[in-house]
Amino acid sequence: MILVAGSAHLDILSRTSVDDDSVDKIGSVSISIGGCAGNIATNIAEMGGExxxxxxxxxSAYSRIIESHLVSLGVEPIIVSDPTLPLAAFVAHINSKGELVSAISSMPVDRVEFSENALTHAFAGIDAVIAECNLSETNLLKLAKAATDAELPFYIGGVSESKVCRVLTLAGTGFVTALFCNMREAVRLLDYSGCDDYLELASVIGGNFVVTQGAEGVKIFNTSGMTIVQGCSIQEVTNGNHLGAGDMLMASTIHNHIAGVPFPLAIEMGTLKTENILARQNCSLGAPDAMEKIISQNRHQSLYDGLTGLLNRRATLSVAESMIALARRSGRSVAVMIFDIDHFKGVNDTWGHDAGDEVLKQVAQVTTDTLRESDIVGRWGGEEFVCAMIDANLDAAFDVANRLRQRISEQVTEPKIITISGGIVMLEHGENISSAITRADALLYDAKHGGRNQIRR
Structure with a gap:
């Protein structure tokens, strides 16, 4: 497990189509999710790490969206929450070449001091620490000291020229395993440090000082001198933008380094990984369409049962009412069935809820496979399911229901042979779906008292 500390935030990016001197430029705007620490953590998760x-x-609701998206991408978030903090956001203008022209960042992580409880929670069971310079100097020092006390490697990434100088608070401590900067950040850091060159700066900071220069390569400065690693050709990439490229390089390098790969080789592997990713997309958290994915996920969650993948109760009612409206306009019939799993409580009590969940998923799958695509199948609640079948008279619907009952008993046999009981009715003139389900439910009740494993009509 790698602990990454720093920013995760909204990304609002404007891209100019053609560079000119006008104030109101023609281009595009995207709203996504980014953040150096968030990018690094999700890239590590994408590579199979924890x-x-x-x-x-x-x-705010925006913060909750970011948190849920992190979880969906395989990251374990530990969030220090405070309602008085500003919105975590990064607003940037990018030119037609994909270069960052200007930006404004609002980073709550530089206004909060992590408590000892938060650090204790964050450090439980980890193998390495990565921090970025959106953090305050106090938090950088706390994290570096805690990592050193725990004998863990400690890596730092610069996030801008204005913030990278915070790393100088660690100068001479011996806490730093590696510091990653781009060229602009490195120049600013050198100026502020008072050092004559990068080799002297590397000796002051300690560890490896990594300066990324895009296609010109990556330079590693340490007590052994300078090493140049072949660069990734990001200058030749025209799609997307280069935001997040450094985060990808850090994530890949550190992921391989803590696995035992020598540092220069880990850098080379990270460079190749970044080049391959940049050839098809940018490296920001969740990619450019993150918000679109989040909205789609939320819509899916609002309509479908998370366990079985069937329509949930509310969506079943809504979709069935649309079916009924269509049927009435065209003079077609609708059959409505409700069924449940016999002795389902016994499955949970005897074999556990995991076994019960598996039974529900299998019953849902058999039901979907048995009914037509035009039919509606929803999870009504617990072990109950509702089906609505258009263009089916009572005899035909009853035959389908019994075929379903038979298939479930033949195909769902673990941890025991599963049977169902149900009731089926025809929708009457002027009747709504809720009323039809109530009538079918009364027949289900009769089937239960009649010995189970049967459909009543």
Whole structure:
């Protein structure tokens, strides 16, 4: 498990189509999710590693969206939450070449001091620490000292020229395993440090000082001198933008380094990984369409049962009412069935809820496979399911229901042979779906008292 500490935030990016001197330029705007620490953590998770993110946010709906998206991408978030904090956001203008022209960042992580409880929670069971310079100097020092006390490698990434100088608070401590900067950040850091060159700066900071220069390569400065690693050709990439490229390089390098790969080789592997990713997309958290994915996920969650994948109760009612409206306009019939799993409580009590969940998923699958695509299947609640079948008279619907009952008993046999009981009715003139389900439910009750494993009509 790698602990990553720093920012995760909204990304609002404007891209100019053609560079000119006008104030109101023609281009495009995207709203996504980014953040150096968030990018690094999700990239590590994407590579098969385990990542935990320590960050700070306010309690807005936007923050909850970011948190849920991190979880969906395989990251374990530890969030210091405070309603007085500003929105975590990064607003940037990018030119037609994909270069960052200007940006404004609002980073709650530089306004919060992590408590000892938060650090204890964050450090449980980890193998390495990665921090970025959106963090305050106090938090950088706390994290570096805690990592050293725990004998863990400690890596730092610069996030801008204005913030990278915070790393100088660690100068001479011996805490730093590696510091990653781009060229602009490195130049600013050199100026502020008072050092004559990067080799002297590397000796002051300690560990490896990594300066990324895009297609010109990656330079590694340490007590042994300077090493140049072949660069990735990001200058030749025209799609997307280069935001997140450094985060990808850090994630890949550190993921391989803590696995035992020598540092220069880990850098080379990270460079190749970044080049391959940049050839098809940018490296920001969740990619450019993250918000679109989140909205789609939320819509899916609002309509479908998370366990079985069937329509949930509310969506079943809504979709069935649309079916009924269509049927009435065209003079077609609708059959409505409700069924449940016999002795389902006994499955949970005897074999556990995991076994019960598996039974529900299998019953849902057999039901979907048995009914037509035009029919509606929903999970009504617990072990109950509702089906609505258009263009089916009572005899035909009853035959389908019994065929379903037979298939479930033949195909769902673990941890025991599963049977169902149900009731089926025809929708009457002027009747709504809720009323039809109530009538079918009364027949289900009769089937239960009649010995189970049967359909009543």
């Amino acid at each position: 990542a935990r993110l320590l960050t700070a946010m306010n309690q």
